[in-house]
């Protein structure tokens with residue numbers, strides 16, 4: 100049986116959002132069955148808006164109080180800054196969860212460490228250690244689900260093409276001070292943490308992604324782009340949710356429904 104990533108391509112964002120909702124709900128339910136908590140990491144960029152569908156926000160089946168939400172990457176800025184991934188998730192999703200529903204646990208960065216990205220990363224890693232078990236008892240944390248974006252250059256989290264951080268294999272969370280995309284200073288989950296998750300889902304939409312999608316899926320080894328490294332590390336534990344604009348011209352086998 101082939102152990103390849105699954106690539107869904109939908110004609111419209113509504114269909115993509117419906118499928119993403121069904122997928123997230125089923126991963127929530129499996130996680131709750133396994134360990135009574137749903138540990139999810141989310142990205143910034145276009146992801147929070149796509150995730151925050153009406154269905155997700157209003158479904159009686161979503162058990163928000165069982166969700167522990169972490170950040171796949173974060174920018175070294177205050178939590179209310181316009182570049183903050185936390186601020187984005189808050190405005191797109193967290194603030195829209197009806198107030199009468201139990202609320203999720205959200206684990207943002209510690210704003211006191213903003214001047215030193217190494218400390219910011221270490222501090223976030225310690226937060227993961229508290230939720231996932233001591234680092235000396237587990238080699239890597241196991242997220243139930245990590246939701247990622249794919250930049251037009253093939254970056255994901257704050258893991259950029261050809262950057263030395265792609266070779267980091269000790270830290271769970273690493274700093275970056277030379278991000279090619281502003282802001283320069285950020286922290287990110289490392290590649291081994293991402294590929295160790297039970298499931299990884301990418302969301303990529305729009306014409307601006309079609310060139311990089313062809314490289315990731317149709318070129319040899321996806322040209323070693325960070326998103327392709329996740330594909331080869333996680334194989335059939337990776338699912339892509341795209342629209343037809345992003346997958347135009349991609350030869351890799353596409354599916355149009357879950």
Ligand SMILES: O=C1O[C@H](COP(=O)(O)O)[C@@H](O)[C@H](O)[C@H]1O
Nearest residue numbers: 142143144145146248249250256
């Ligand atoms: O800088 C970032 O960009 C990526 C991709 O964003 P998108 O808007 O192209 O989806 C995002 O996944 C990451 O969290 C963010 O920090």
